[in-house]
Amino acid sequence: MxxxxxxxxxxxxxxxxxxxxxxxxxxxxxxxxxxxxxxxxxxxxxxxxxxxxxxxxxxxxxxxxxxxxxxxxSSTSLIDAVTLLGDNIRIVGLELSRSIASEMLIQNKSKMIIQEKVQTLYVFLGEIKGLTDDERIDALIKIPDHPMQMLVFLSLPPSMRLAWVRKFISTH
Structure with a gap:
């Protein structure tokens, strides 16, 4: 039709x-x-x-x-169906709100961890002899965008960090 x-x-x-x-x-x-x-x-x-x-x-x-x-x-059965539907929508809304709140909490926790790692990175970059101020700034800008690379850097022995930072800056 x-x-x-x-x-x-x-x-x-x-x-x-x-x-x-x-x-x-x-x-x-x-x-x-x-x-x-x-x-x-x-x-x-x-x-x-x-x-x-x-x-x-x-x-x-x-x-x-x-x-x-x-x-x-009957109007009663229609009202009951609408009430049940409304209750189900409310329950789904609550579950969705909880899920979103949980996700936001995880994201905030991740941001805090990254901020702590960046502060640690700043301290470690300051300890590298031979690293220029420009290289230090470039590293501070680029490394936090690559969290796994930051973990690699922080786990390196101090003798390898200068070469690693220079290589990282040149390739990223």
């Missing part, structure tokens, strides 16, 4: 509903059921057209259920 036909039927349905309200008709539950069933039919048809090999089991179950029990949906 294309959109224009669907919207024309929807407008016709609205006009019929308004006429029923004016006449004092009180069978809106059946009309809502019919409208929902028609929407299910339209969605199932579109689903089958887009993927003919796929069987829509949800639609089949709804169709069987609606034919087996012809009682209309």
């Amino acid at each position: 294309n959109r224009s036909v669907f919207f024309e039927e929807l407008r016709a349905e609205n006009v019929a509903n308004e006429m029923n309200l004016e006449e004092g008709s009180n069978d809106n539950g059946c009309e809502i059921d019919a409208f929902l069933d028609e929407m299910d039919d339209d969605l199932a048809t579109q689903s089958q057209l887009s993927n003919p090999n796929k069987v829509d089991s949800t639609f089949s179950k709804k169709k069987r259920r609606s034919s087996e029990a012809s009682e209309p949906y």
Whole structure:
């Protein structure tokens, strides 16, 4: 069913509903059921057209259920379903908030560790004899961007650090 036909039927349905309200008709539950069933039919048809090999089991179950029990949906059952959905959304939101807070805590802890390592790096670079101030600044700028290389540098014996820093600066 294309959109224009669907919207024309929807407008016709609205006009019929308004006429029923004016006449004092009180069978809106059946009309809502019919409208929902028609929407299910339209969605199932579109689903089958887009993927003919796929069987829509949800639609089949709804169709069987609606034919087996012809009682209309009650407002209580709809309210219960919406309440349950709202509760589930709230729970997911809380879990997501906890996850984000946990991730932020991990990131902040990582930043603090890197800052401590940079301070240690500064001290170690100051102890290297033969390293110029420009090389020291370049190393302080470049090495923190490569945390694994910083760990390598800090684990080297003092006699190898000058050559390592110069090589690192020239290649990065």
